[in-house]
Amino acid sequence: MIAVALLLVAASATAAVATRDPARQALVLSVLGVVLAVLFTTLQAPDVGLSQLAVGAALTPLLLLLTVRKVRRRPRREEDPR
Amino acid sequence: MNRRMRLCLVALGGAGLAALFTAAFLRLPAFGGDRHPYGDRAVRAALHRHTANTIASVNFDLRAFDTLGETSILFASVLGCVVLLRQARDEHRARPEPADVAPPVRRYALLVLPVAVLTGLYVVAHGQLSPGGGFQGGVVTATALHLLYLGADYHALERVRPLGAYEAGDALAVSAYVVTGLAAVLAGTAFLANTLLPYGTFNTLSSGGTVPLLNAAVGMEVACAVVVLLARFLDQAVEIEEDSGK
Numbered sequence: 001m002i003a004v005a006l007l008l009v010a011a012s013a014t015a016a017v018a019t020r021d022p023a024r025q026a027l028v029l030s031v032l033g034v035v036l037a038v039l040f041t042t043l044q045a046p047d048v049g050l051s052q053l054a055v056g057a058a059l060t061p062l063l064l065l066l067t068v069r070k071v072r073r074r075p076r077r078e079e080d081p082r
Numbered sequence: 083m084n085r086r087m088r089l090c091l092v093a094l095g096g097a098g099l100a101a102l103f104t105a106a107f108l109r110l111p112a113f114g115g116d117r118h119p120y121g122d123r124a125v126r127a128a129l130h131r132h133t134a135n136t137i138a139s140v141n142f143d144l145r146a147f148d149t150l151g152e153t154s155i156l157f158a159s160v161l162g163c164v165v166l167l168r169q170a171r172d173e174h175r176a177r178p179e180p181a182d183v184a185p186p187v188r189r190y191a192l193l194v195l196p197v198a199v200l201t202g203l204y205v206v207a208h209g210q211l212s213p214g215g216g217f218q219g220g221v222v223t224a225t226a227l228h229l230l231y232l233g234a235d236y237h238a239l240e241r242v243r244p245l246g247a248y249e250a251g252d253a254l255a256v257s258a259y260v261v262t263g264l265a266a267v268l269a270g271t272a273f274l275a276n277t278l279l280p281y282g283t284f285n286t287l288s289s290g291g292t293v294p295l296l297n298a299a300v301g302m303e304v305a306c307a308v309v310v311l312l313a314r315f316l317d318q319a320v321e322i323e324e325d326s327g328k
Binding site: 046047049050051054055058059062063066067069070073 | 135137205213214215217218221222225228308311312315316318319323
């Protein structure tokens with residue numbers, strides 16, 4: 001059980017690094033958060049698992065997505081030199 | 083400092099870290115054992131003070147001062163975000179258009195919202211009894227409120243979220259934590275010592291002395307902090323626009 005959870009963590013962490021598009025990366029990060037929560041629970045640390053689920057799977061991807069949206073919405077003229 | 087120097091510095095620091103890490107790990111108890119010197123002592127102390135959840139006992143009783151530090155870190159970082167993400171002079175607010183929400187999304191979000199808020203409050207309230215506590219429950223409650231943004235729209239969210247009240251609640255909760263600690267000093271013991279209140283009956287909501295109080299203070303602080311933080315990010319993402327022409 002622990003080995004399966006560890007393998008899942010390794011796989012999703014690699015996927016998060018390999019994804020280049022920030023919006024997709026946020027989603028993969030959320031999956032990684034859920035898998036990490038599973039790992040912590042199998043290691044008998046439900047407290048840490050619960051915080052990981054709340055912060056890693058929900059809060060961090062949400063903040064990332066909002067940031068990506070803000071950056072993308074910026075008008076294109078930022079690119080020309082001042 | 084050129085590239086070579088920097089590489090040498092990194093290698094030196096990395097080697098030192100690796101050596102210290104290895105030395106520390108050699109003295110650790112074996113993985114998966116059922117005996118752990120610190121764990122045994124923590125469980126004994128928690129049982130002595132009638133706190134069913136040993137983690138809560140460690141966080142809010144044995145290491146209450148650590149938790150005060152963590153709470154202050156969260157408070158300071160949210161304060162920093164509020165300052166950094168304020169409306170700048172060359173930006174203006176645009177009212178976002180109400181967006182169309184797909185009916186299944188709306189139904190699901192509005193159905194889950196009360197359940198999620200209640201779950202968060204439950205996790206906060208039972209922090210001293212079962213896994214969870216102020217931090218976890220606070221985050222769940224705060225993120226659950228934002229289902230309203232998914233299910234309805236930004237207006238509805240702003241109506242249930244008077245931001246000033248949450249900012250005040252954040253500060254109040256941190257002060258409540260410090261005041262609970264100072265009350266112990268006034269009673270003649272050490273700062274944040276858990277000797278003030280009766281320990282109560284084991285495994286009931288009011289057991290554990292000051293643990294439930296500190297737990298609730300942290301829950302309120304985290305919930306308010308996350309709401310304020312998300313509100314600032316949402317403002318930036320949805321409402322505040324840079325002026326295009328100068």
